[in-house]
Amino acid sequence: MDVSQYLEIFLDETNEHLQNLNTQILELESDPENMDNINEIFRAAHSLKGMAGTMGYKRMQNLTHDMENVFSEVRNGNIKVTPDMIDVLFQCLDALEEYKNNIQETSDEGTNDNENLIKALNDILNGGKSEAPAAKEETPAAAATAPAAESGAAGTEKWNDIAFDDSQVRVIKEAIKQGKNVYGINVVVQESCILKAARAFLVFKAVEEKGEIIVSVPSAQDVEDEKFDRDFTLIILSDYSLDDIIKAAESVSEIAQVTGAVLELEKTRNYHEEEEASESAAEEKKEAVAEVKTAEPKKEEKKPAAAAKAPEKKPANKPVVNRTVRVDIEKLDSLMNLVSELIIAKNSLVAASSNDQGNNSAFNEQIEYLENVTTNLHESVMKVRMVPIESVVVKFPRMIRDLSKKLDKKMELYMTGEETELDRTVVDEIGDPLMHLLRNSADHGLESAEVRAQRGKPEQGSIFLDAYQDGNNVVIEVRDDGNGIDVEAVKNKAIERNLVTTEQAANMPEKDIINLLFQPGFSTSDKVTDVSGRGVGLDVVKSKIESLSGEVEVKSKWGEGSTWTIRLPLTLAIIQALMVVVGGEKYAISLGSIQTIEDISPNDIKLVENKEVINLRGTVIPLIRLTKVLDVESTRAPEDNLIVVIVKKGDKMAGLVIDELIGQQEIVIKSLGKYIKQCKFISGATILGDGEVALILDANALL
Amino acid sequence: MEELSMKETLKAGDERKVEEDFFQYIVIRLGEEQYGIDIRYIDNIVRMQHITRVPKVPAYLKGVINLRGEVLPVMSLRIKMGLEADELTRATRIIILKQEQQGSVGIIVDEVKEVVTLGSSAIEKLSQNTAESKKSFITGVGKHNGELISLLDLNSITLEENA
Numbered sequence: 116m117d118v119s120q121y122l123e124i125f126l127d128e129t130n131e132h133l134q135n136l137n138t139q140i141l142e143l144e145s146d147p148e149n150m151d152n153i154n155e156i157f158r159a160a161h162s163l164k165g166m167a168g169t170m171g172y173k174r175m176q177n178l179t180h181d182m183e184n185v186f187s188e189v190r191n192g193n194i195k196v197t198p199d200m201i202d203v204l205f206q207c208l209d210a211l212e213e214y215k216n217n218i219q220e221t222s223d224e225g226t227n228d229n230e231n232l233i234k235a236l237n238d239i240l241n242g243g244k245s246e247a248p249a250a251k252e253e254t255p256a257a258a259a260t261a262p263a264a265e266s267g268a269a270g271t272e273k274w275n276d277i278a279f280d281d282s283q284v285r286v287i288k289e290a291i292k293q294g295k296n297v298y299g300i301n302v303v304v305q306e307s308c309i310l311k312a313a314r315a316f317l318v319f320k321a322v323e324e325k326g327e328i329i330v331s332v333p334s335a336q337d338v339e340d341e342k343f344d345r346d347f348t349l350i351i352l353s354d355y356s357l358d359d360i361i362k363a364a365e366s367v368s369e370i371a372q373v374t375g376a377v378l379e380l381e382k383t384r385n386y387h388e389e390e391e392a393s394e395s396a397a398e399e400k401k402e403a404v405a406e407v408k409t410a411e412p413k414k415e416e417k418k419p420a421a422a423a424k425a426p427e428k429k430p431a432n433k434p435v436v437n438r439t440v441r442v443d444i445e446k447l448d449s450l451m452n453l454v455s456e457l458i459i460a461k462n463s464l465v466a467a468s469s470n471d472q473g474n475n476s477a478f479n480e481q482i483e484y485l486e487n488v489t490t491n492l493h494e495s496v497m498k499v500r501m502v503p504i505e506s507v508v509v510k511f512p513r514m515i516r517d518l519s520k521k522l523d524k525k526m527e528l529y530m531t532g533e534e535t536e537l538d539r540t541v542v543d544e545i546g547d548p549l550m551h552l553l554r555n556s557a558d559h560g561l562e563s564a565e566v567r568a569q570r571g572k573p574e575q576g577s578i579f580l581d582a583y584q585d586g587n588n589v590v591i592e593v594r595d596d597g598n599g600i601d602v603e604a605v606k607n608k609a610i611e612r613n614l615v616t617t618e619q620a621a622n623m624p625e626k627d628i629i630n631l632l633f634q635p636g637f638s639t640s641d642k643v644t645d646v647s648g649r650g651v652g653l654d655v656v657k658s659k660i661e662s663l664s665g666e667v668e669v670k671s672k673w674g675e676g677s678t679w680t681i682r683l684p685l686t687l688a689i690i691q692a693l694m695v696v697v698g699g700e701k702y703a704i705s706l707g708s709i710q711t712i713e714d715i716s717p718n719d720i721k722l723v724e725n726k727e728v729i730n731l732r733g734t735v736i737p738l739i740r741l742t743k744v745l746d747v748e749s750t751r752a753p754e755d756n757l758i759v760v761i762v763k764k765g766d767k768m769a770g771l772v773i774d775e776l777i778g779q780q781e782i783v784i785k786s787l788g789k790y791i792k793q794c795k796f797i798s799g800a801t802i803l804g805d806g807e808v809a810l811i812l813d814a815n816a817l818l
Numbered sequence: 819m820e821e822l823s824m825k826e827t828l829k830a831g832d833e834r835k836v837e838e839d840f841f842q843y844i845v846i847r848l849g850e851e852q853y854g855i856d857i858r859y860i861d862n863i864v865r866m867q868h869i870t871r872v873p874k875v876p877a878y879l880k881g882v883i884n885l886r887g888e889v890l891p892v893m894s895l896r897i898k899m900g901l902e903a904d905e906l907t908r909a910t911r912i913i914i915l916k917q918e919q920q921g922s923v924g925i926i927v928d929e930v931k932e933v934v935t936l937g938s939s940a941i942e943k944l945s946q947n948t949a950e951s952k953k954s955f956i957t958g959v960g961k962h963n964g965e966l967i968s969l970l971d972l973n974s975i976t977l978e979e980n981a
Contacts, residue, residue, distance in 0.1 A: 456887060700871060745873045785889040787872070787882060788921045790976075794874035800882055800889045808870040808884045 122222060125170050127441070129215050132159045132166075133208060137513045140204050144516075147196035150282055157186040163211070172224040175214045181236040182207050187334050188240060192280040203235045205513070274299020274348050274378055277332050283350075286329055287380060290352045298326075298357050300375035302364055303346040312341040314369050319349075321363040326353025345371075350378060444539060447500055454489070454496050455689060455783040459802050461489045462780070466804030490781065493689055501536040504582055504591070507546040508533055511553060515578060518557045525575040526561055528553070532582035537589050541663050541683055545591070548656040548667075552593040552679045553578060555652070560597035560677060570674060572596065584685070588707060593679040600671035602628050609634070629669055633657040664798070666815060668765050680765070690784060692801075692811065694777035695760065698747025701809040702773075703782050703801055708814040710761040710768065712776065717754060729759070729770055736761065739817055740772045744796065750774050762814035769818050784811060838937040843960065845967055846913070847929040849901055854934070854960055854967040855913065861922055862914040863930055866906055883924060885914065892924035898975060899955055904928070915972060923976055934967070936960045941969065 139156045143149065164179035182204065188194040210229045217225035277299075279287070287297050302318050304311050315338045322328060328335070330350035333343045353360055357375050364373040461482075468482050508530055515528040537545070561567075561576035568574065579594040606620045609631045615623070635654040660667045664684050671677035684690070684707065692703040693712075713731060720727050720738065727738040738759065742749040751757075751774050759770040782801040787810075798813035843854030844863075862885070869881040869892050878897040882889050892912055896904050904910065909929040914922050943958040957971040 459887060747873075787889060788891055788923075790891045790917075790920045790923050791872055791875055791879060791882070794872075797872065800870070802884045802887065802889065806884050807868055808882050808889055810870065810872060810882075 125166055126215065126219055128166060129163065132163045133211055134509055135159045136208055138509060140201060141512050141516060143196055144201045153186060153190050157183065157190050160186055172214065174228055175211060175224050178207060178210060178229055178233060181233050184336055185236050185239050187336055191334060192278050194239065200239050203239065207232050274301065274350060277330060277348065283330055295352045295354060297378040298351045298353065298360055298375050299348065299378040300351065300360060300364060300373060301346055301348045302370060303372040305369045305371040312339055314367055315347060317367040318364050318370065321367055322349060322351060322360060325355045325360050325363050326351045451496055454493050458489050458493060458689065458781060458783055461485055462804035500539045502539050502542050503534045503536050504542055505533040507542055508580060511580065515557060522558060524561055524563065526557060526578060527575055528578045528580060530580045535582040535584055535589055537683060544659065544663055548659045551652060551656050556593060556595040556597065560595040562598050589683045589685060591681040594676065596676040599673040599675055599677050600629055601673065605629065605631055629671060690782060692780055692782045694780050695773040696775035696777060697741045697745055697773050699750055700747060703809050703811045704760060704814055706779065708762045708764060710763045713759045713761060715757045715759050717757065736768050736770045738770045738772055764815045764818045767818045838939055840935050840937050842933055842935050843969065844933050845931040846927040847931055848895060848927055852965065852967050854969045857933065859915050859972050860913060861916045864912050864914065866910040866912060890914065890922050890924055892926060895925045895927060915976065917976055934962045936962060
């Protein structure tokens with residue numbers, strides 16, 4: 116079968132499943148008893164296995180198969196989740212990731228069999244078997260030693276030895292409530308049988324025609340793989356009588372013996388201890404059948420308590436299925452471009468209509484209508500391109516966990532706002548810078564356990580990743596309660612690296628010194644680890660974020676921790692802007708950075724350090740005369756009041772002095788092209804309704 | 819002349835072609851002089867329009883214009899070549915040049931006159947190895963109907979002066 120056409124879907128879904136597994140296993144580590152988790156993991160592993168098998172990736176299939184076995188045993192309560200096991204599972208996920216990457220690049224899974232992992236998984240399986248179900252194995256062992264196993268000995272009520280977990284008990288009780296019969300049967304295969312697994316499979320099949328197998332010991336998978344001795348035990352829900360079931364099982368050839376009884380929950384391991392089981396081991400099968408058959412109605416009493424418990428947990432597991440379509444990002448880009456063109460055309464119409472003043476009110480109405488539609492269209496297209504940052508941050512808890520082990524520091528990552536949405540192109544790019552900051556926090560930020568103890572901090576360090584929307588921006592904060600930035604160390608390093616002179620450094624405010632961290636080739640960590648401290652670092656983070664029209668800031672308090680704040684624009688292509696006139700030229704200022712617009716009398720301007728400032732409601736704000744910045748002559752007389760646009764970047768503010776206000780407008784950002792090496796404070800250009808080009812002022816760069 | 823014809827034969831021999839190569843040039847006027855621009859590099863010729871000034875750029879960069887929804891930089895050929903600033907007349911045009919690496923760029927010329935076809939025999943290449951040719955924007959001189967047309971070296975014109 117040619118499966119290449121499904122490759123993309125396969126990769127997408129593999130990604131999802133792997134991510135899902137990562138998350139779930141991480142949760143499982145903190146809550147090893149959570150059945151919902153285990154079920155979810157099992158499902159994901161199972162789907163992965165199926166997909167890999169279909170696509171013909173045998174190695175991937177083998178590995179997932181063994182993982183699935185482990186999960187299945189965990190699910191059946193035969194193995195307990197241990198930290199070692201979690202480690203192995205994570206290694207498996209890494210190996211699967213590697214397969215996936217290989218497939219992505221070469222459409223071949225590669226040749227790594229990961230035998231050690233498979234072995235580790237099998238060890239877990241075997242180890243688990245010998246521990247938990249030890250008691251269970253004892254009974255057949257004891258029975259097998261004495262008499263010839265062929266006839267009577269195996270006819271124990273092994274179903275009573277099965278340790279049901281909560282969910283199974285619930286299913287059984289539910290079934291009883293619905294009037295179904297619950298049987299336990301034990302099937303012994305003839306000693307001479309060669310294809311045990313095949314026989315067993317036929318028994319499964321025959322029985323499944325009559326009812327539903329809810330538990331199988333050993334698991335169906337193990338039975339299929341011939342990982343059983345000579346007998347296996349099934350718990351079956353059925354409308355048929357016990358005899359029918361037993362007959363169905365016996366109809367398969369080479370089956371030595373089938374014993375069965377109606378299951379009595381109170382007789383099983385969950386209710387009774389070993390004595391009960393061993394005692395019942397002596398009983399003869401036919402009698403048992405007869406006896407328990409009569410006992411059947413008794414079961415009715417048991418259900419109410421369980422029935423009340425059952426429904427409450429079930430709905431939690433069903434995620435709401437979203438109906439989605441996967442679309443190539445390029446198609447979206449071209450759609451976005453068309454929307455941009457439409458908005459420019461719309462702006463032209465608006466400009467044209469305002470020229471022939473109010474002659475035609477119907478025309479104006481239609482223009483307004485068009486404006487509405489284009490704005491909504493733009494918003495919808497933007498929304499289509501928006502994805503939650505979850506897809507990026509979801510891998511971080513795992514990363515922190517690994518770092519925690521590697522660095523031997525206790526730490527925990529707390530995340531909020533994963534659902535915050537950003538433009539797809541931004542989300543794709545933001546992963547690396549965030550990862551870098553988190554690694555920084557984990558490695559340099561958090562102190563060693565001793566230092567933390569001295570400072571009276573809890574041993575476990577905390578790293579926070581918070582994302583939220585703030586106006587037209589999305590803010591992502593990476594925060595830790597660690598060491599904070601050692602300003603002196605930064606200063607000395609900067610001098611050492613010749614980034615600043617000693618005198619310069621002495622006069623620098625703390626904030627500027629901290630900002631030196633963003634200089635290329637700066638790393639204060641004395642020891643280079645493979646986690647961070649390779650000297651390529653924060654400058655890359657900074658340039659990456661700036662290439663996304665964002666900015667990054669850091670605040671830090673020595674001994675208490677640091678906060679890295681990344682601020683990103685929601686959209687990259689179309690923004691709301693304030694149009695202003697400076698020296699007869701039109702400029703656009705992004706509305707996102709504007710706080711207020713003030714009318715200031717020239718008398719209110721004060722001089723501080725020979726710089727113009729105004730005192731606005733108690734805040735001293737420096738003035739920036741745009742005419743000077745842009746090399747133009749102001750069209751206003753010096754004694755006139757000034758129009759000041761107050762802009763804000765982080766906690767810095769400034770007042771931009773302009774000549775005239777035009778108004779708010781939706782603008783499409785166009786690049787000035789590579790030819791013009793744009794000055795820092797021009798972030799691009801836009802085309803106005805009359806076809807003229809206006810430049811976009813980057814208020815942030817002016818500050 | 820003798821030298822030229824030698825070059826001709828050499829070149830013809832190189833390209834294994836017997837016939838002459840012909841090139842089309844657009845002839846423009848800049849002040850009193852005529853210049854030719856290889857037509858293969860020309861994307862468009864538009865009338866003078868409003869140019870939006872961009873601050874903090876070299877003087878020869880006059881700003882940006884809107885060409886059917888695209889923002890394009892425009893430069894003054896006169897200033898770039900060290901002549902006095904442009905006098906805008908009704909004949910003034912902006913020639914949009916296609917550039918592979920830097921995107922398109924417009925240049926302002928006083929007048930667009932005609933399209934001429936020059937055979938390679940009518941083109942005299944300037945020797946490239948003199949020191950002053952580095953600063954020159956001319957690749958050669960073409961003769962057409964008894965007039966001389968300086969052929970512009972577009973690469974050196976559009977190259978940014980940031981060496």
